[in-house]
Amino acid sequence: MTPLSTGDPEYIGGYTLLGRLGAGGMGVVYLGVSASGRQVAVELVHGSYAEEEEFRTRFRQEIAAARRVSGAFTAPVVDADPDADRPWMATLYVPGLNLAEVVKKDGPLSQRELRALGLGLTEALRDIHRAGLVHRDLKPANVLMTEDGPRVIDFGISRAADNQSLTVTGRVIGTPPFMSPEQLASPRDVTSASDVFSLGSLMVFAAVGTGPFDADSPYMTGYQVMHEAPDLEGCPRRSCSSSSAASTRIRPHGPN
Structure with a gap:
């Protein structure tokens, strides 16, 4: 994990962001923590994609599908907001090396x-x-x-x-x-x-x-x-x- 960069949000959807876990073409992944102390990996979509309604529609569909993935070898989706100014999805944080x-x-x-x-x-x-x-x-x-x-x-x-x-x-x-x-x-x-x-x-x-x-x-x-x-x-x-x-x-x- 690396520290938050200038311009990174401090909160997303009620989760306090502790640092960056990674970044890619679609967005940035942050380590977040809920009020109860549960740690999550929060994927925040890049702003350019947030302006595309087709992207938002597909993102809503994928969140719904991803919520059905509950196997032992995946990180389950615990929260999401595809309608936020910048859509995001939170999965259970799994510590460890890749x-x-x-x-x-x-x-x-x-x-x-x-x-x-x-x-x-x-x-x-x-x-x-x-x-x-x-x-x-x-x-x-x-x-x-x-x-x-x-x-x-x-x-x-x-x-x-x-x-x-x-x-x-x-x-x-x-x-x-x-x-x-x-x-x-x-x-x-x-x-x-x-x-x-x-x-x-x-x-x-x-x-x-x-x-x-x-x-x-x-x-x-x-x-x-x-x-x-x-x-x-x-x-x-x-x-x-x-x-x-x-x-x-x-x-x-x-x-x-």
């Missing part, structure tokens, strides 16, 4: 840890997809590692941001090393299958320390995802066999 931080600090996961991670993420995606959501940005930074299993975060704003305005301005929803080919080729038409591809790439990262598509620039990475086979060098066969299947599941002009 997968990217864990791998950077301790190196690739062990076989036992990989099994627990894979099972937990599979269950999390099942719950997210059953609620009618597509995560679209499943990556190491969006997986919190806790003592009782992984927690998938940020599965609301990313899907809600998929509208014509975003397509016209050229913004890409997702992170190239963990995106699916169809996400790059036709971002408005992705399904839950895209998250399965991302899961395969994420598991390779957890097992090796680098993803299966890892070029020097996002443009080259995107080309690799679209046209090249995943690099599984150094990946334990047992851990990466299913990951390889997920990461080669589809190509833009091949069979599904």
